[in-house]
Amino acid sequence: MMIDHGLTPVAGVTPGKGGTLVSGVPVFDSVDAAVASEAVNASLVMVPAVGLRDAVLEAIESGISPIVLMVDGVPLGLSEELLRAARMHGVTIIGPNSPGLITPGKCLLGALHPAKFTAGDIAVISRSGGMMSTIAYTLASAGLGTSTCLGIGGDSVIGLDMPAAALLAEQDPDSRAIVIFGEIGTTQEERLGALVRTGAITKPVIVYIAGTAAPAGIRYSHAGAKTDGESGTALWKKKRLAEDGVIVVDRYVDIPAALASASPKGA
Amino acid sequence: MARLLEHQVKDILQGEGFIIPARRLCHTPDEVRAACVELGAPVYVKAQVLAGDRAAGGGVRRCESPDDAAATAQALLGSQVQGLTVDSLLVESATVGQWEGYASVALEENPPRRVLRFSRTGGAGFDPSQATVQLDLVDAVEAHRVRRALVAAGTPSEELVRLTDALVRLAQAAERWCAYTLELNPIVLTDDGVVPLDAKADLDDYSKALIPDPSYMDHEEKDPRELAARVYQAGDHRGSLRYVQLIPESEGFGASRVASHSVGGGESMVVLDALDSVGLHPTNYCDTSGSPSAAKVATAATLVAGQSHISGLLFSTCIANQPLSVTAEGLLEGWRTVGWTGPTVVRFAGNQADQARDMVRQWAAEVGAPVRVVGEETDEWAAAQLLADLLDERRGSTSGSPHEFSRGRANSRSCAGRHGRPWSIRCVDDDRSRPNARRGCHAR
Numbered sequence: 001m002m003i004d005h006g007l008t009p010v011a012g013v014t015p016g017k018g019g020t021l022v023s024g025v026p027v028f029d030s031v032d033a034a035v036a037s038e039a040v041n042a043s044l045v046m047v048p049a050v051g052l053r054d055a056v057l058e059a060i061e062s063g064i065s066p067i068v069l070m071v072d073g074v075p076l077g078l079s080e081e082l083l084r085a086a087r088m089h090g091v092t093i094i095g096p097n098s099p100g101l102i103t104p105g106k107c108l109l110g111a112l113h114p115a116k117f118t119a120g121d122i123a124v125i126s127r128s129g130g131m132m133s134t135i136a137y138t139l140a141s142a143g144l145g146t147s148t149c150l151g152i153g154g155d156s157v158i159g160l161d162m163p164a165a166a167l168l169a170e171q172d173p174d175s176r177a178i179v180i181f182g183e184i185g186t187t188q189e190e191r192l193g194a195l196v197r198t199g200a201i202t203k204p205v206i207v208y209i210a211g212t213a214a215p216a217g218i219r220y221s222h223a224g225a226k227t228d229g230e231s232g233t234a235l236w237k238k239k240r241l242a243e244d245g246v247i248v249v250d251r252y253v254d255i256p257a258a259l260a261s262a263s264p265k266g267a
Numbered sequence: 268m269a270r271l272l273e274h275q276v277k278d279i280l281q282g283e284g285f286i287i288p289a290r291r292l293c294h295t296p297d298e299v300r301a302a303c304v305e306l307g308a309p310v311y312v313k314a315q316v317l318a319g320d321r322a323a324g325g326g327v328r329r330c331e332s333p334d335d336a337a338a339t340a341q342a343l344l345g346s347q348v349q350g351l352t353v354d355s356l357l358v359e360s361a362t363v364g365q366w367e368g369y370a371s372v373a374l375e376e377n378p379p380r381r382v383l384r385f386s387r388t389g390g391a392g393f394d395p396s397q398a399t400v401q402l403d404l405v406d407a408v409e410a411h412r413v414r415r416a417l418v419a420a421g422t423p424s425e426e427l428v429r430l431t432d433a434l435v436r437l438a439q440a441a442e443r444w445c446a447y448t449l450e451l452n453p454i455v456l457t458d459d460g461v462v463p464l465d466a467k468a469d470l471d472d473y474s475k476a477l478i479p480d481p482s483y484m485d486h487e488e489k490d491p492r493e494l495a496a497r498v499y500q501a502g503d504h505r506g507s508l509r510y511v512q513l514i515p516e517s518e519g520f521g522a523s524r525v526a527s528h529s530v531g532g533g534e535s536m537v538v539l540d541a542l543d544s545v546g547l548h549p550t551n552y553c554d555t556s557g558s559p560s561a562a563k564v565a566t567a568a569t570l571v572a573g574q575s576h577i578s579g580l581l582f583s584t585c586i587a588n589q590p591l592s593v594t595a596e597g598l599l600e601g602w603r604t605v606g607w608t609g610p611t612v613v614r615f616a617g618n619q620a621d622q623a624r625d626m627v628r629q630w631a632a633e634v635g636a637p638v639r640v641v642g643e644e645t646d647e648w649a650a651a652q653l654l655a656d657l658l659d660e661r662r663g664s665t666s667g668s669p670h671e672f673s674r675g676r677a678n679s680r681s682c683a684g685r686h687g688r689p690w691s692i693r694c695v696d697d698d699r700s701r702p703n704a705r706r707g708c709h710a711r
Contacts, residue, residue, distance in 0.1 A: 072507065072557065076374070076445050076471035083379055084405070111588055113618070128533025130556065130585025134616070137586050137643060154532055156447070157379040183536060187376050210536035213543035214552075217317070219268050221509045221532030221554040223473065226268055234540075252537070253646045 005114040007107060010038040013055075031062040043067045044100065044109045049074070056082050060091050066160070068109045069095030069153070079157040086159060093159025097222070099129025099151035110151065120145015122259065123169035125162055126181035127154050127188075127222065131210070135181055135252055142256030147175040154183070154222025162188035163195055170201045177204040177262060179255055182237060183225045184211035189237040193244030204262035207241055208252040209234045268447055268469045269484040272315045274357045276449075276466040279483070283440040285433070286462045290359040299340035302358035303333040312339045313357040318349030320391050326353065329361065362462050364455020369393050370434060370463075371450040372404070372441035380405060383413070383438050385420075385430070389453040400434075408438035426456060433461035445474030490515065492551070492570045499566050506559025506589070508567050509535075511552040520576045521548065522662065525654060528553045528571040530594060531585035534647075538583050541647035545655040550577055558589040561597035568601020572609075579610040581654050583647055587617035595623035599630050608636040610661055612654040616643035637661065 002009055003023050011026055011034040018029030028034040031043070043064040047055045052071050059067050060082070067086070074082075074096040086093045094101065100110010104119040116133050118140040126132035129151045136146050150165050152158055160168075162180065169178045178201070182189045189209065195201045211225060212234040219226040227233045238248045247258050271279075274292050281287045291302035292315070303310050314326035321327050326348035330336040336358065343353050369389030375382045384398035399420040402412065413434045417427055433454075441449040447470070451463035475481045496510035509532070514524060525542060527549040529535040535554040542549045551574065555567045572580060582598065584591065595615070602608075611631075615623040624640045631638035637660075639653045 073473045075474040075477055076447065077442065077474060077477070080379060080381075087378060113588055116586055126533070128531060128536075128585070130531030130587055131533035131537065133586040133588075134534070134643075137616075138646075156376075157374065161377070163377075181533060183533065191377060210533055210540060213539045213549075214536055215513060217270075218511055218513075218552075219472070220511065220552060221507065221535060221556070223268070223471075225532070225536065251646070251648055253648070 002108050010040060031058045035062050040064060042109055045069050053078055057085060060085050060089050066092040066094050068098055068100050069093060070098055070100060070110060072097045076157060083159055095153040097155045098153040101150040103148045104146060117149060118145040121147050121174060121176045122179055123147050123175035124149040124179045125165045126151050127183045128181055131181045135179060138253055139256060144256055147172060154224055156186050156224035163191040166192050166201055170203055177259055180207040182207055182209040184214055184234050185226045185232050186224045190240050193241045193246055196246050197244040206247045206249060206255050206258045208249050209237050269472045270317050271468045271483060273466055274315055275483055276468045279444060280463060280466060284436050286460050288360045288362045290357055293356045293358055296337040296340040299356055299358055300333045300337035303336035306360045308332050309361045310336055311359045311361060312336055314343050314348045314353040315355040315357055316348050316351035316353055318351050321348055322391055324349040362455060364457050367453040367455055369398060369452045370437055370454050371395060372438050373448045383434060385434055393452060404438055408435055410435050429460045444478050445471040447471060495570060503563055506557035506563060508563050509554045510570055513552060514550040516574055516576050522578050523548050524550050524577050526550055526571045526574055526577045526580040528582045530556045530587050534585035537647050538581060541651040544648055545651045547655055550574055561593050564594050564597025565600040568598045569604050572602050572607035573605040579654050579658050581612050581651060583614040583650055584616050586643060590619050591615050591617060591623035592619045595626040608634050610657040611638045612650050613640045614645060614650045
């Protein structure tokens with residue numbers, strides 16, 4: 001899919017397959033060999049769970065950043081270990097359970113169909129892979145394109161989280177506004193709100209939070225989507241975000257209209 | 268996450284070297300009376316429900332005699348504590364300590380890390396953010412770091428060794444059992460060491476295979492459909508199948524009760540919101556995403572459409588990468604298996620959506636089912652409204668039973684379930700494409 005859309009990776013790594021080619025892409029035995037030979041500046045890890053720890057630690061120790069982890073169902077202790085190692089090496093992890101990221105026409109790291117994304121100036125950050133594509137479609141249907149769409153992953157223990165991703169979008173000259181797909185559980189939306197309230201983020205932020213009707217105390221598909229009591233519920237998050245100056249929509253299909261009326265803080 | 272009951276957490280803690288009061292798990296007043304005689308009064312009789320403050324809800328009571336304990340059990344068993352039905356009680360010897368405090372290990376965000384907390388005050392309503400010791404566990408817990416934090420918090424010298432021992436054990440237990448949270452509140456300090464009087468744990472269900480005893484997580488799916496989904500998923504790792512029963516079938520049929528089946532974890536949440544917005548009540552949550560096999564989707568579809576208390580069904584996808592013709596194949600196989608022909612809205616968006624929509628339209632024409640088939644141009648709220656309208660139309664055109672559509676059972680089998688009940692939910696096996704899958708029935 002990456003090659004079909006002109007977003008060809010520079011190298012692949014499969015121990016024991018070094019020296020071969022896959023669709024013209026050279027395959028190396030180790031990450032170090034790939035880094036030494038090609039202009040590598042990011043890594044996408046797509047290995048079975050049994051080889052995940054080994055593959056990610058190898059990429060971390062090679063100093064590649066960012067590393068995207070698409071793997072779902074990563075045990076808590078392993079996520080903690082990998083993120084701890086990444087922090088020690090100054091490496092950014094995206095995921096686990098991330099669909100990847102796409103800058104339409106420029107970059108693709110993950111399982112996102114480029115044809116579904118239109119280039120533009122709206123940054124999208126999502127805790128759900130499928131809903132990121134759906135929101136990009138909704139924006140495109142309204143004549144709006146996306147600068148970068150980033151799936152941060154649905155787990156509760158992740159690398160680059162929503163506030164950190166929003167700060168990147170704030171600094172991105174190609175992004176004029178930030179659209180968020182949030183869910184119940186974790187404190188990510190609340191910490192994002194604090195960044196808007198304190199002025200660390202000045203671009204318009206539009207948030208849709210799924211799970212208003214989801215009963216509390218249940219873990220749904222995403223490991224991070226669970227609430228216990230009032231804190232972390234969709235209603236709680238919406239209230240806090242609105243108080244912080246974030247534009248909150250009740251339906252994601254209302255995002256284009258919200259963008260049309262949004263203006264940067266202080267403008 | 269899997270939350271454990273108090274008696275389970277205490278069994279784990281005892282195995283981790285904690286001093287736990289003598290206790291018995293009971294299910295009848297006679298068992299409670301006998302336990303009180305054996306342990307000696309006074310005892311505490313504690314409802315085993317996954318509720319926050321059980322004491323405030325009347326679920327924890329001190330009993331001064333066996334008769335008192337039996338009467339308390341009679342009152343508690345079958346009653347509701349914080350909205351949850353009590354079906355078991357923990358009878359525990361009363362313990363006296365020097366003070367009542369708090370200890371926990373919890374996973375925190377920004378950055379993700381475990382934090383060890385301790386306070387010499389605790390009990391119901393205690394705010395963990397006020398704990399006097401708050402130690403980030405950046406690596407394996409080290410006794411000297413715990414001691415340093417305790418000393419800095421003004422811990423008396425004579426308590427230092429006992430507290431350090433307990434807190435190190437707690438941190439090690441949280442790691443070994445892959446806990447998001449392991450909380451002891453309150454704790455008391457005795458001459459022999461720290462004794463937890465109450466305990467809670469949330470374990471990571473992705474780590475089930477890694478913890479010392481995975482059976483502690485088995486209680487999570489009490490509902491037979493949830494259990495069937497989990498068992499199937501355990502044998503077929505391609506894609507995911509997640510099923511949650513939101514309204515038990517025992518609550519009976521409802522005109523506004525509808526089934527929900529989606530592709531995508533986020534999409535599934537959106538659909539719950541959309542159904543709620545038009546006054547429909549989803550009886551379940553079901554997500555089959557990540558390119559599952561047709562057999563897996565079919566199993567999910569039998570669980571969803573086989574519910575006896577639904578009046579309609581909404582199936583919806585996000586803009587999915589997975590080949591939706593495979594999804595449609597499984598969906599229709601599942602519906603045929605349980606004979607579903609009720610009011611249905613199907614919303615396919617993404618890869619092979621046209622093909623998938625055609626397959627459903629053809630099936631609907633063949634069986635004469637009232638089905639609306641739409642695509643991404645119809646958002647989830649509009650799709651939910653279509654279902655509400657369809658149900659209204661059906662109600663307007665029929666005056667009799669809401670079950671006027673047929674739901675055959677010809678293909679279902681029966682076998683003994685885990686809880687000894689006959690199960691009649693049918694899973695769909697595709698042994699050719701699922702070599703490692705477990706076979707047999709998984710359902711009620």
